[in-house]
Amino acid sequence: MSRAAIRIRDDFWSAYQELVTGTVIPYQWEALNDRIEGAEPSHAIRNFRIAAGLEEGEFGGFVFQDSDLYKWLEAAAYALRLKPDPELERIADDVIGLIGKAQQADGYLNTYFTIREPDKRWTNLYEAHELYCAGHLFEAAVAYFETTGKRRLLDIACRFADLIDRTFGPGEGQLRAYCGHPEIELALVKLYGATGEERYLKLSKFFVDERGKQPNYFIAEWKRGRTPIWNPGMPDLEVYQAHLPVREQTAAVGHAVRAVYLYSAMADLARLTGDVRLREACERLWFNTTKKQMYITGGIGSTHLGEAFTFDYDLPNDLAYAETCASIGIIFWARRMLRLEARSEYADVMERALYNNVLGSMARDGKHFFYVNPLEVWPEASMRNPDRRHVKPVRQKWFGCSCCPPNVARLLCSLDDYIYDIDEAAGKVYVHLYIGSEAGFEMAGRAVTLRQRSGLPWDGTVKFELSVPGEAGGARFALALRVPNWFQTAEPRLAVNGAACPYRVENGYAVVEREWSDGDRVEWLLPMETVLIGARPEIRANAGKAAIQRGPLVYCVEEADNGAPLAALSLADDPALSAAFVPDLLGGCVVVEGSGEVPADMDWPEDAPYRPLRNASRPKRLKAIPYYLWGNREPGEMSVWLRC
Amino acid sequence: MSRAAIRIRDDFWSAYQELVTGTVIPYQWEALNDRIEGAEPSHAIRNFRIAAGLEEGEFGGFVFQDSDLYKWLEAAAYALRLKPDPELERIADDVIGLIGKAQQADGYLNTYFTIREPDKRWTNLYEAHELYCAGHLFEAAVAYFETTGKRRLLDIACRFADLIDRTFGPGEGQLRAYCGHPEIELALVKLYGATGEERYLKLSKFFVDERGKQPNYFIAEWKRGRTPIWNPGMPDLEVYQAHLPVREQTAAVGHAVRAVYLYSAMADLARLTGDVRLREACERLWFNTTKKQMYITGGIGSTHLGEAFTFDYDLPNDLAYAETCASIGIIFWARRMLRLEARSEYADVMERALYNNVLGSMARDGKHFFYVNPLEVWPEASMRNPDRRHVKPVRQKWFGCSCCPPNVARLLCSLDDYIYDIDEAAGKVYVHLYIGSEAGFEMAGRAVTLRQRSGLPWDGTVKFELSVPGEAGGARFALALRVPNWFQTAEPRLAVNGAACPYRVENGYAVVEREWSDGDRVEWLLPMETVLIGARPEIRANAGKAAIQRGPLVYCVEEADNGAPLAALSLADDPALSAAFVPDLLGGCVVVEGSGEVPADMDWPEDAPYRPLRNASRPKRLKAIPYYLWGNREPGEMSVWLRC
Numbered sequence A, B: 001m002s003r004a005a006i007r008i009r010d011d012f013w014s015a016y017q018e019l020v021t022g023t024v025i026p027y028q029w030e031a032l033n034d035r036i037e038g039a040e041p042s043h044a045i046r047n048f049r050i051a052a053g054l055e056e057g058e059f060g061g062f063v064f065q066d067s068d069l070y071k072w073l074e075a076a077a078y079a080l081r082l083k084p085d086p087e088l089e090r091i092a093d094d095v096i097g098l099i100g101k102a103q104q105a106d107g108y109l110n111t112y113f114t115i116r117e118p119d120k121r122w123t124n125l126y127e128a129h130e131l132y133c134a135g136h137l138f139e140a141a142v143a144y145f146e147t148t149g150k151r152r153l154l155d156i157a158c159r160f161a162d163l164i165d166r167t168f169g170p171g172e173g174q175l176r177a178y179c180g181h182p183e184i185e186l187a188l189v190k191l192y193g194a195t196g197e198e199r200y201l202k203l204s205k206f207f208v209d210e211r212g213k214q215p216n217y218f219i220a221e222w223k224r225g226r227t228p229i230w231n232p233g234m235p236d237l238e239v240y241q242a243h244l245p246v247r248e249q250t251a252a253v254g255h256a257v258r259a260v261y262l263y264s265a266m267a268d269l270a271r272l273t274g275d276v277r278l279r280e281a282c283e284r285l286w287f288n289t290t291k292k293q294m295y296i297t298g299g300i301g302s303t304h305l306g307e308a309f310t311f312d313y314d315l316p317n318d319l320a321y322a323e324t325c326a327s328i329g330i331i332f333w334a335r336r337m338l339r340l341e342a343r344s345e346y347a348d349v350m351e352r353a354l355y356n357n358v359l360g361s362m363a364r365d366g367k368h369f370f371y372v373n374p375l376e377v378w379p380e381a382s383m384r385n386p387d388r389r390h391v392k393p394v395r396q397k398w399f400g401c402s403c404c405p406p407n408v409a410r411l412l413c414s415l416d417d418y419i420y421d422i423d424e425a426a427g428k429v430y431v432h433l434y435i436g437s438e439a440g441f442e443m444a445g446r447a448v449t450l451r452q453r454s455g456l457p458w459d460g461t462v463k464f465e466l467s468v469p470g471e472a473g474g475a476r477f478a479l480a481l482r483v484p485n486w487f488q489t490a491e492p493r494l495a496v497n498g499a500a501c502p503y504r505v506e507n508g509y510a511v512v513e514r515e516w517s518d519g520d521r522v523e524w525l526l527p528m529e530t531v532l533i534g535a536r537p538e539i540r541a542n543a544g545k546a547a548i549q550r551g552p553l554v555y556c557v558e559e560a561d562n563g564a565p566l567a568a569l570s571l572a573d574d575p576a577l578s579a580a581f582v583p584d585l586l587g588g589c590v591v592v593e594g595s596g597e598v599p600a601d602m603d604w605p606e607d608a609p610y611r612p613l614r615n616a617s618r619p620k621r622l623k624a625i626p627y628y629l630w631g632n633r634e635p636g637e638m639s640v641w642l643r644c
Helices: A013-032 A044-051 A066-082 A086-102 A111-115 A130-148 A152-167 A184-195 A198-210 A217-224 A256-273 A276-292 A324-340 A344-360 A379-384 A404-413 B013-032 B044-051 B066-082 B086-102 B111-115 B130-148 B152-167 B184-195 B198-210 B217-224 B256-273 B276-292 B324-340 B344-360 B379-384 B404-413
Strands: A005-008 A420-423 A428-431 A437-443 A446-454 A461-467 A475-482 A493-496 A504-506 A509-516 A521-525 A530-535 A545-550 A553-558 A578-582 A589-599 A610-612 A617-626 A641-643 B005-008 B420-423 B428-431 B437-443 B446-454 B461-467 B475-482 B493-496 B504-506 B509-516 B521-525 B530-535 B545-550 B553-558 B578-582 B589-599 B610-612 B617-626 B641-643
Touching (some): A044 A066, A044 A086, A044 A111, A066 A086, A066 A130, A086 A152, A130 A152, A130 A184, A152 A184, A152 A198, A184 A198, A184 A256, A256 A276, A256 A324, A276 A344, A344 A404, A428 A437, A428 A446, A446 A475, A493 A509, A545 A589, B013 B066, B013 B404, B044 B066, B044 B111, B066 B086, B066 B130, B066 B404, B086 B130, B086 B152, B130 B184, B152 B198, B184 B256, B256 B276, B256 B324, B276 B324, B276 B344, B324 B344, B428 B437, B446 B475, B493 B509, B545 B589
Antiparallel strands (some): A420 A428, A437 A446, A461 A521, A493 A521, A504 A509, A530 A545, A530 B610, A545 A641, A578 A589, A610 B530, B437 B446, B461 B521, B475 B509, B493 B521, B504 B509, B545 B553, B553 B617, B589 B617
């Protein structure tokens, strides 16, 4: 598939991209430099200065702290792709210079080991995140090179990748090992893409293939007596997806971010190497993850203990982890599954995670973030019940382990990569996401420009306009528009140049093949129904409950609109939900209102915790806002699922 | 109030007492001797043998392991009170001899410090449980002395108490300190009762008064640099109820067992010293604990982290801790509140905790126990979601920290102490619990025998027969029968010698004062309604749900009777509950059946975690069993609260 030149111009998303470039990236640069008052220090820049010999001191922060800077750099590269910014580019070039100074003579680059344990390189692959950090370096390097054409960071990355390639492998004297935290695997695929160096692809495949083989490397490493960073005990192989060779894995287990980063690389490799068993494993794991272990918001990871998957249908709303990075990781994975095969279910998940879990992780000011994205919050319980301490009712300024904020930044700045797939060979242009944008590509030998305008997430009208300039007439190809999975009764309508147009649905895409001429217009009308969604009975946490969804957005009720306790509020038998855009609420959003109920008697005598049931209720209007906007007012209760 | 001579003869409870004397106590003796295959070793006896110099070795188990033996001895003493058992008495005498050998020359007795840290006595009062273990020694000694008249253990206890009395106190060279785990305070009151030694009462008062004063002793100890057993960090004063002087405490906080043991001693001291502020503190704490932080089963402690209270109305069913010992502790406390003032609400809680949380903690075989008593169980989640690892779906053989099983044994064997209060001065005989029994006491100068027969928990008919032998005619006094809080529509009826008899209700007791004659018969008919109970809206976990209660028993549904997922089952609008005794189910119990509902479509396609709501349901019979019997069949789901 050829690469398209895509620029986002969208009422909804452009504002987010401007927030990221204008606020998030500068803010995070301050954070990386430990200049945010009242926030936990990052130590990231300082670690590089120490490793580079420019400053004296001790390593600070987590063992994987370098990756925060790399992710920030990657985000900065995408920001520069969106809009030139000489000051940002100068900062980036400077910090790339710093990274270069911290690189060791043989190409090794990791501030933790360079500062603290220079003799312990590669001795704790289970915990030490060395290859993980390398992976983020590679991703940043590829992004910066592709945007600016500057090779400095790419050269640094390749020198380190070459050292890793010499160190790891099946050969004599090489380590038959892999990283406790997958990441380098998908990054090596990118490095291969940018450089054309086959050995980076081969090394990625080696890491993926080696994972979970017997005898298990992590067990062997542990028996040798690694210096523990956190856990001196026997490795928990499931947590690190190293319990089975990847082609034998059938269910998502363990640390959720690790899992989806691994599965992303597996999908890349399945595509690039045509490995059918690997592809089947991806499809099995996708099915399990998205059909059995995913929250309606696109969040994954049901427990904060190990930030992990638990098991099928165990999706507690109040204890949810649903880490921001895990949801971003499922978007990475979905994007790669789409490249394997254009099936709308992959894009559906991408859209769900993006509009709900990921978008909800960032405050409207771009300066506060959720690491954990619960579906039900009782602020007092977060403060006073230690089981719920991980569930924050308010977004935080920064985190000691601040993997999530820069991940949000790099995703939102590179969103243009997620909208289209152009399959020139098959003569197909896939539209996965309805985000206003302009895509320029070659099709049937012609330069085509596709302009998309989208009313999402508020309005379902999507319009396309095609430019096929030149004298040679039209270009024949198929436009494949994803049919979203979020309406209930109506079907989307398609019109070409004002005339209703039939379409066939293939793998969830409405396909219209024709000779497209310059100036052709396509209208794609997506029904915007406000729908009540139920969960299957096995998801115990949602029994007797429903969630409100409108278009791609999952809704929630907040204490600010509905009072407390929210649990007392339920949907009326006929909730008669209505939706209306409210311009002055939270920057403007569609609010859903409807008929709810609360117990007739909410004021019990103080001495009565329990008493004979009186089932009487009284009507109460309920008001729901998009989930992604929760927690932007006074802290209070929030719930996605409502009793019905 | 004079002590009554009471013997239980009850269809329901006598069987439990026989289970405890015949099975539980012998089984626990084996456990204390590390002779239960497949169970975690206790180390308790072995520690004493090592401390006594009879064996070489290291201390094993928790720092408070001695208390398991003391609690067992106390239970054995009560068992001997129920029924002579020369073999048990010989074992007890032998082990008392062993305890004597482990006592140091100055009276000190604690195997942990004697074996492991003989120079560190009294240096870690925050964690080390020395005074706590002493308290359990005192309780055992008093019980054994009162049953057998043998002074050996009492002498050991007094020698140790005297050492403690010399060591702790306000005087110069004395420690102004108290134990991290309250227990000695209530035990010293008992020791005072058995010996008449005022200084034991004074010492108890000293410990209670000193607690939480500024400057805080635990902070001072920590600053001095105690050798930590678990937590090297700054003491968490709330967890140990040492955050405020006890008279200023208003809400139950911290470790639940510690809390109720402390409050028990406070109630004793308030009664014995006439301390009004202390009594008011007890009443405030009682109100908070029982009206705001207690499960419907009488369980307390909402979180396993710190085995602790959290805050008002935070009572999650699936994460509940509701430790067996905490529920026993609330019975201890309720008993003492009744002695302060006969109010039925104290006995109501005593009954609730006894019939539900405490009884449910022991398997029908007397050999398996719950430490944690949840109100909702999903066995797979207990295994596979680490947040729920503490919630066991199956009772365990023994525990590394095995405080609960011997606590159950000592409570059930001494249940006769909980039924009556005889207030000769006021001319009142209080009946708190309806347990078949015979009570002999003096009233108005006459020897009276009161025989009670009770159909509880299955049938509400309670009958009394009075013997007032002798020539002097009747004896005038009031019979005060608790009016339970578990019926909804009807009122209990009272008949004397077959004739309906009016009564007045005082503090929740039906009072009938008259001249009672030999052979007088009282019938007390308690309505046995099957009631649906609701929880106040602030208890979020129970919103939209109801619990079934019949008489003193809380009911639950189990997977064995109702299938899974239990969360799919709800009560019909008119559940038409009916109750019937089923002799061959779980040893015979009243089963409640009724109309329930499940979603019309329980079988969803495997690829659908969520879909547009279809609210259709279909009828399904539901069947509930008493909560205390749950988990005695195949492991499966269980729930007390049902959607309605």
